[in-house]
Amino acid sequence: MTAQFSKYLSSHALSDSDIDRISSLAIPRLLSRNDILLAEGSICRHKTFVVKGMLRIYGTHTDGGEHILQFSPENTWTLDAESYDRQIPSRFNIAAVEQSEVLLWLKADFNQLLAEIPSLKSLSEQLISRSVHNGRQRLLTVLSASPEEKYNDFITEFPALFNRLPLRMIAAYLGMSVKTLTRIRHAQLHR
Amino acid sequence: MTAQFSKYLSSHALSDSDIDRISSLAIPRLLSRNDILLAEGSICRHKTFVVKGMLRIYGTHTDGGEHILQFSPENTWTLDAESYDRQIPSRFNIAAVEQSEVLLWLKADFNQLLAEIPSLKSLSEQLISRSVHNGRQRLLTVLSASPEEKYNDFITEFPALFNRLPLRMIAAYLGMSVKTLTRIRHAQLHR
Numbered sequence: 263m264t265a266q267f268s269k270y271l272s273s274h275a276l277s278d279s280d281i282d283r284i285s286s287l288a289i290p291r292l293l294s295r296n297d298i299l300l301a302e303g304s305i306c307r308h309k310t311f312v313v314k315g316m317l318r319i320y321g322t323h324t325d326g327g328e329h330i331l332q333f334s335p336e337n338t339w340t341l342d343a344e345s346y347d348r349q350i351p352s353r354f355n356i357a358a359v360e361q362s363e364v365l366l367w368l369k370a371d372f373n374q375l376l377a378e379i380p381s382l383k384s385l386s387e388q389l390i391s392r393s394v395h396n397g398r399q400r401l402l403t404v405l406s407a408s409p410e411e412k413y414n415d416f417i418t419e420f421p422a423l424f425n426r427l428p429l430r431m432i433a434a435y436l437g438m439s440v441k442t443l444t445r446i447r448h449a450q451l452h453r
Numbered sequence: 454m455t456a457q458f459s460k461y462l463s464s465h466a467l468s469d470s471d472i473d474r475i476s477s478l479a480i481p482r483l484l485s486r487n488d489i490l491l492a493e494g495s496i497c498r499h500k501t502f503v504v505k506g507m508l509r510i511y512g513t514h515t516d517g518g519e520h521i522l523q524f525s526p527e528n529t530w531t532l533d534a535e536s537y538d539r540q541i542p543s544r545f546n547i548a549a550v551e552q553s554e555v556l557l558w559l560k561a562d563f564n565q566l567l568a569e570i571p572s573l574k575s576l577s578e579q580l581i582s583r584s585v586h587n588g589r590q591r592l593l594t595v596l597s598a599s600p601e602e603k604y605n606d607f608i609t610e611f612p613a614l615f616n617r618l619p620l621r622m623i624a625a626y627l628g629m630s631v632k633t634l635t636r637i638r639h640a641q642l643h644r
Contacts, residue, residue: 321589323597331589344586347579354589388538390581395535397588398512398522398545404595405628406514437596 263290263363266313270337280379287375288365293317293358300356306345308366312336315362316426320434321354330435332396333359333423339389360426404437412436413446454481454554457504461528471570478566479556484508484549491547497536499557503527506553507617511625512545521626523587524550524614530580551617595628603627604637 264285271281289308293299299317300306310317316335319342320328331354334340345352346369367375376383403415416436417424424432433443455476462472480499484490490508491497501508508525510533522545525531536543537560558566567574594606607627608615615623624634 321593321597323593323602327597329593329596331592342586343582343589347582390585391534391538394581394584394588395533397585397592398534401522401588401592401595402512402514402520404592405520406512406518411514 263313263365264288266336267311267365270311274381274385276379276381276385280381283379284375284382287367287371289367291364291366293362293364295358295360297358298355299358299364300342300345300352300354302353302355303351305349306342306352306356307349307369308341309346309369309372310334310340310356311365312338312340313363313365315364316359316423317356317362317364318359318431319354319356328434329437330431333420333427333431333435335423335426343390343393359431409436409438409442410446412438413443413450454504454556455479457527458502458556461502465572465576467570467572467576471572474570475566475573476556478558478562480558482555482557484553484555486549486551488549489546490549490555491533491536491543491545493544493546494542496540497533497543497547498540499532499559500537500563501525501531501547502556503529503531504554504556506555507550507614508547508553508555509550509622510545510547519625520628521622524611524618524626526614526617534581534584550622600627600629600633601637603629604634604641 267285267288268281271284272278276284288311293315299310302322312334314336316333317340318330318334319332319340320330322328332340340356342352342354342356344350349369376386403412407415413436416432429443430440433440436443458476458479459472462475467475479502484506490501493513503525505527507527508531509521510523510525510531511519511521513519523531531547533543533545533547535541536545540560567577594603598606604627607623620634621631624631627634
């Protein structure tokens, strides 16, 4: 499982010895579809890298529905930053969308790696900055776009994800009902 | 202007000598209402601390309207992280909601301070993590809540801001029309 991860780190300019060191502290885990990696109310103790498959992070609001913040396909990271940083109960869930292979690092281990390996630290800072930016961009889309624009943005941004996701999850990500999503798709197919 | 900032840093466990060093590289600036600190398309060259007043960061989408991502009142920081980190044109604007006093640091200077002062580095990491978290929480609210819930969340979370903001800005933050916002307020006042 770590070969794929080594390739990822190597493409981000980490040396072979750094990669070995980072991999040596990784805990591999297999997840079946719908397995929960982090449950709302529990503490996020790991950083997670998705080697294969796809996870989603979602919250439930007062309406009881699932609202998806982010999909994490292969070669991406996921966690609940607030729960992880402050070791407080998470308000979000992380679950497998499909059968997945992930690598986990305990917080103490990962902090050790960040202290030891400047290029991992720098990669980590890049990823956090991108995460802040993506969150803002996504917020802007959710606030401003029409349902049709949201749908088009999604298929432009994630062409490879569309066919791997059930419609109800795409709707839960876009903040619209499955009915609205189906109507938009139908209209576009018949254009 | 730096007395207020010193108090803020001191409450975050920075030493007097660190505070002096950080303040020595700050560029003070006064902004009138509606002054633009960062314009969409230009590069975000500074970190900004709001000493007095309030800024907002907003984007414009294909519909041409203003969509507010965040309000930054006194004792908070603001920037466009992606533009700042990568020195690429910003997709957002930062402007003064009211007459404001801010402190700016050039990126090279702030990086120097982060390298010199571990407790500033640690404060900075806390703020970034909180920013990721707030973005997620806000996204969840925008995706899931009814207009009434969004309004109630806002007045619960920012009781002190409500009276300082024009209705059109609250509407632009909540992702609803001024008409809807006015209807909700009216209904609550007459309950």
